[in-house]
Amino acid sequence: LDAFCAATICQGDVVVIPDAQDDPRFKHNAWVTGPPHARFYAGVPLWVQGQALGTVCVLAPEPGQLSAQQLQSLRDLALAASALVEARLNTQRFRKLEARVRTASLAGSDWLWETDDQGAIQWVSASMMQHTGLNPSTEVGLKAKDLYTPRGDDTRASWDRFLAARARREPFSHAIADRMTPRGKITVSISGTPVFDHAGRFMGYRGASSNITRQINEEQQSRQADLLLRQSIESFNAGVMIRGPDGRILLSNSSWRRRMGADAVEGMLWADLLRKRIADGLYPDAIGREDAFFEWRMGLVDQPKPQEIRLNKGWVQSKDQRLPDGSIVHFSIGISETKRHAAALAVQQKALEESQSRLTSVLRALPDLWFVIDEEGRYEAAHEEHALLIRPFSELKGKPFGAAVPAELAERESLAIARAHETGLSQRLDYSLELGGGLKHFEARLTPMPDKHTLFLTRDMTERMVAAEKLRVSEELYRSVASSISDGLIVVQLDGRVVAVNQAGCRILGVQASEVVDLNTSDALGYELLTDDLLQALPREQWPVNATILTGQRQDDRVHPLRRRDGVVVWVQISSHLLRVNTQAQPFAVVATFRDITQERHAAQALALSEERWKFALEGAGDGVWDWDASADRIFYSQRWKAMLGHEDHEISDLVSELTDRIHPDDRATVVAALNAYLEHDQGLFQAEFRMRHKLGHDVWILSRGKIVSRDALGHVVRVVGTHSDITPIKRAEQVLREKQSAEAASAAKSEFLSRMSHEIRTPLNAVNGFAQLLKLQLANAPTASQHLSFVDQILHGSQHLMALVNDVLDLQKVEAGILTLKTERLTLLGEVQQCAAMLGPLAAQRGITLQVNVNPGYQVDADRQRLRQILMNTGSNAIKYNQAGGSVWFDTEARADGGMALVIRDTGPGMSPQQLGKLFQPFERLGRETSSIEGSGLGLIITRSLIEAMGGSMEIRSQPGSGTRVSIVMPAAANGVTPEAADTTNIHMHKPHGDLSVANPSREAPCAEQVPLHVLYVEDNRINAMLFEEALRPYAQLSLEIAEDGQMALSMARDKAPDVLVLDAHLPGMSGFDVLRALRTLPLLENTPAFMCSADAMPDDVARATAAGFAGYWTKPIDIQQVTSVLCSLANRGDNSAP
Missing domain, CATH: 3.30.450.20 (PAS domain)
Known part of the structure; x- marks a missing residue:
């Protein structure tokens, strides 16, 4: 069987042997030749964990075959057997592992646990009892939040990571938290891994926990120790740095980092930082020898003594100390100030030595004999070659001071030395000695020196004593003279000591002689010279006596204020000069004479002040x-x-x-x-x-x-x-005033003349123009009256031309007089141009002129509406009148370089030459067209330009012969805002362009049967004007007219029958129109009766005065019959007396 199975294992797959006796590999096999006499074999390898451990086989005594189904069943059987074997092995392995883990957990500090998918604990290992004292069974069913509390220190982040990982079902480790146990609060470290089944479903966590209380405590103690160490070295003034055995910087204080010019250095290699600072020039001594300096600095740890190093611009003393663990501590102390002090001390020492040398030289050069006496009172140094030495100094050096003089004198000298050191002041000692066969007189000065040394300086005063005696005699002489003079006199020695002062001087100075004699001029004398402003004391060296002592020069008649002890200030005149025994002798004192000039000074000041006041007043x-x-x-x-x-x-x-x-x-x-x-x-x-x-x-x-x-x-x-x-400015002002008054009188006379002229012209024009209008209305429907209508048109045309001339002259006078009143408002330029173009339409149609308006609809200007239309009518009518028949006139807007907008009026007329352009703005200049059929006054353009400039605009005219004329008008642009609605133009009267002779025929509706005609009372002293008014109203049945020739007649007629409307002329005999209106207003029913002024006065002041007086309207002669009758008919149709 082994042979069969071995073949199957070697094959690694199913092996089928139909008949073993026919297979040379197995026919001699004992299982074939002997029992069980197997002939058929089929086997499959048994695989466990990747290795073939055996086979699953079938044996039969007869030859045979396996179907595909039988073969698959054999394979499945082998797989099942493999699984069973592998499961058995895994069970055995797990039991061994569990035993090992149990044993390990009992020996260690961990315990194991397992949770379900909701985080509830399902199992805890028994080692938990050993580590915490808690029974594992009590944990089952609880969750982490029921057991653990996050810590409030830097471990809190681990708990947050644990929560985040658990939410994502990821592994986590070392989540640290506290929990309570029977043994007290402990700190636990928790780690876990998610568990999934074979289908990938999350089943929960398995993990381990450990008691880390001791570890946490030790870490806290370590951190505390580290913090204390850092705070300790941070408190050092010295720089401290610790580097580890590996050469990395472990710790440093701010003093060391500041010197090294580095902030974050922990973790850096000391060698790298040193090389960088050497390269940066931080070590001046390393320049040019960087490598050698680096090796020397790194080797300081082996030096037993601190080393002085130049660092940047200062000095430090550095010492490196190796620690037992191989770490090295660097100490550095700033010694820059010490070095500077040492250098300064060296300089001072050298200066002291030089000073001592110079002092010795000076002392040797003195004519006086000097000694230096040490602290023991012995001779230490002297002027060894001086002639006054009684013995050679070599015999005196080291001996007690006074050894060469009598004992009595030596005792006095010792006492003087003691007083000098007690008081710190020089002591004077006068003594006499027998020398050279005669008595010599000496004066000594004993001055304390450092280290209890004393300088003894003595001089021969014999000759001076003789001179002093002579001076005493001289002083007696001076005293006798001084007491007999009225001026003050004072004698001062060259050393500043006051010798004498006479009685007159004491009186002036406010002192007693005994108070100042023997004092020095630098002492407090009881009086003080002042500066001239009396504010501060005059420096002592500038006092005349002291100035003479210092310079040897006479001081003559110097005047100074002097403040006495009692506070009184007197003015003194002082002179001083040197005193000599004879002219060849040296000076020995200074004498000063002075007198009180206070009264003279005050008198002079009063005189000067008086003169100054007089001069100041005049100037x-x-x-x-x-x-x-x-x-x-x-x-x-x-x-x-x-x-x-x-x-x-x-x-x-x-x-x-x-x-x-x-x-x-x-x-x-x-x-x-x-x-x-x-x-x-x-x-x-x-x-x-x-x-x-x-x-x-x-x-x-x-x-x-x-x-x-x-x-x-x-x-x-x-x-x-x-x-x-x-008085030139006064004379000029008087002349200017006279000229101004003359100009104002001339202007007033001119205005009065123009007003009278206007009135006198308008009055007859009223009749001419009015009756012409009536004739035109009456002839309008007569079929054979065409020739008569032509004659009437000529009358109207002539009167309108004359009236336009009068209006132009008045407008020009207003502009020149500066009395033009403007009412500026925001206007849309397109609307104003369109209205004026409509008014110019009939005139343009007569000549076949085409008017084209291409004005920017959004352009707004700030202007007076009536004057703007007058400008547009003047320029537009000129462009039509002086154009060629069938020509064109354009109204355009164009952008300007300054961002503004200009209105441009162009025509196709004959144009003008430069010479004609030069005369264009001269009054009454019509450029040779005076005899042409084109009418005009020669004033329109002057008035137009003046109106434009009065509103802040400008006008430019360009023209060439044969090319037409271009007029550019720039008006102030309005600020952004809503375009106002077009104003009502009913009451704005524009000059009609010459040629428009139309006279509208107002409605002549008959009044209703019950309607009472409107009763009009017209007060007019001119019969022709009254007749015109009567004829103008005759066709209107709704109007009833009564005429009064003066105010009294008007009052009488009004009392008889109250009128519905009042029309008054301004100039009436006896009473003016204003007086008549005031009188009529006092009558019953006439308080609110509409009143109209009908006058030839056309000045703006006249209209304003009428409005202020209560007139509802103002009709300027010559009257516009259409306007007058329309207003009256409107009142009649309304059926009341209210003003329109």
Whole structure:
């Protein structure tokens, strides 16, 4: 059988032997030749965990075959057997593993657990009891949130990772949390792996937990120790760095990092950081020898002593110490300040040595004998070659001071040395010695020195003592002289000591002689010299006495304020000079004389102040002063007097002719006569106005005023003083005022003339134009009246032309007088152009002219509506009148370079030459067309341009012969806003273009039977105007007219029958139209009766006055009959008396 199975295992697949006796491999097999005499064999390998462990086979004593189904059943049987064997093996293996895990968990700190898919614990290993004291069975059914509490330290992140992994069904490890046990609170580390079945369904987690309480505590202690270590080294002023055995930086304080210029260094190799800082130039001594310096610095750990290193711009002292574990501690202390102090100390030491050397040289150069005495009172140094040495210094050095002088003197010297060191002040010692056969007098100074040394300086005073005696005699002489003089006198020695002061000096200084004698001028003397402003003390070195001592120069008549002890300030005049025994002798003192000049000073100041006030008053008024000495015939002219005429002070002498020659020739005789009259009669004050010639050639108006201030015994004038005032600005202002008044008077006269002219022309024009309108209305329906209608048209045309001329003249006068009133509003340019084009349509149609409007619909301007339309009508009518028949006129807008918009009016007329363009804006200039059929006044363009400029715009005209004319008008653009609705134009009266002679026939509807005609009272003194008004209203049955010739008649008629409408002329006999209206308003039923002014006054002020007086309308003569009758008929049809 082994042979059969071996063949199957080797084959690795199903082996079928139909008859073993025929198969040479098996016919001699014992199982074939002997029992069980097998002849048929079929076998399949038994595979377990990838290895063939045996076979599943079938034996039969007879030869045979297996069907495919039988063969598959054999394979399935083999697979089932393999599975059973593998399961058995796995069970055995798991039991062994479980035993090992149980044993390991009992020995370790872990316990095992298993949860279901909801996180509830299903099983816990028995080792949990050993590690926590908890019975595992009590855990079953609980979840992690029921057992564990996340910690509040840096381990909290592990618990958050655990929750996130569990939500994603992923493995997790080392989730740290606390839990309570019978042994107290412990810290647990939890790790787990998700479990899935063969179908991939999540079954729960299996994992292990361990008690890490001790580990956590040890880590906290370690972190605390590390924190304390870091805080400790951070508190060091010295730089500290620790690197590990591998050379990496483990720890450093901020002082070390700051010196190294690095922040995050932990984990870096010290060698790398050192090389980088060497390359950065942090170590000046490494420049040029970088590698050698690196090796030296890295080897400092083997140096027993600290090393000084230049670091950046300073110095540090560095020491490296190796620790037992191989780590190295670096210490560095900043010694830059110490190095600087050492350097400064070295400099000071050198300076001290040089100073000592210089001092020794100076002392050797002194004429006095000097010794240096040490702290023990022994001779230490001296001027060894000095002639006053009693013995050679080599014999004295080291011996007690005073060994060469008498004991009594030595004792005095010792006491003086002791006082010098006690007080810190130099001590003076006078003594005498027998030397060279005679008595010598000496003066010594003993000065304390550092280290209790003393400088002893002595000089021979014998000659000076003799001089002092002479000085004493001299002082006695001076005292006797000083006591007899009134000036103060004070004597001061060259060392500043006050020797004497006389009584007069004590009185001036406010002191007693005993209080200042023997004091030094640097001491407090009881008085103080002040600066001239009395605010501060004059420095002592500037006092006259001290100045003489310092410079040897005389000080003459110096004036200073002096404050005495009692606070009184006096002014003194001081002089000082040196005192000598004779002219060849050296000076030995300074004498100063001084006197009190306080009264004189105050008097001089008062005089100066008075003069200053007088000068200030004159100069403040801008006046010049003259002072005439009549006896010498000379005049003093002040600087301001001369400057008034443009001259410097030196350019005018004191001659009288300097004044008289500069007076204007036309004024000179009058001025001289006025002056002589004043001198003869002495009438208070001389005053004259005249012109004087300025240096630059023009005249200056002068107001000269003067007064006689002295006469001689005979009464003759001796002195006259006066002033000159420049009144040129006043004269100019008077001239300007006169010219202004003259211009205003001329303007007023012109306005009055134009107003009268307008009134006088309009009054007859009213009759001409009005009756012409009536004739045209009456002839309109007559079939044979065409010729008569033509005559009437000519009358209307002529009157309209004359009326337009009057209006143009009035408009021009308003512009020139600056009284043009504008009411600016936001207007849409397209609407205004379209309305004017409609009004110009009939005139254009007469000549076959085509009008085209291409204006930007969104363009708005700020302008006066009536004046804008007047501008458009003037320019538009010119473009039509001066065009060729059948031509065109365009109204366009075009953009400007400055972002604005311009209205352009172009025509196809004959154009103009440059010469004609130059005359275009001259009044009444019509460029040679005066005799043509084209009517005009020559004022329209002037008025148009003036109106445009008055509204802030501009106008430009370009033209060439044969190319037409182009007029560009720029008006101020309106700010963005809503376009206003077109205003009502019912009451805006535009000049009709010449040629429009239409007269509309108003409705003549008959009144209803019950309608009462409108009663109109017309007050007019001109019979022709009254007749015209009557004829104009006659055709209208709804209107009833009464005419009064003056105000009294009107009042009488109104009392008899109250009118419904009042029409009044402005100029009436006896009472004006305004007076008549006021009187009529007092009558019953006339308080609110509509009233209209019908007048030839056409000025804006006239219309405004009428409106203010209560008139509802203003009809300017010549009247527009259509307008008048339309308004009255409208009132009649309304059937009330209310104003329209």
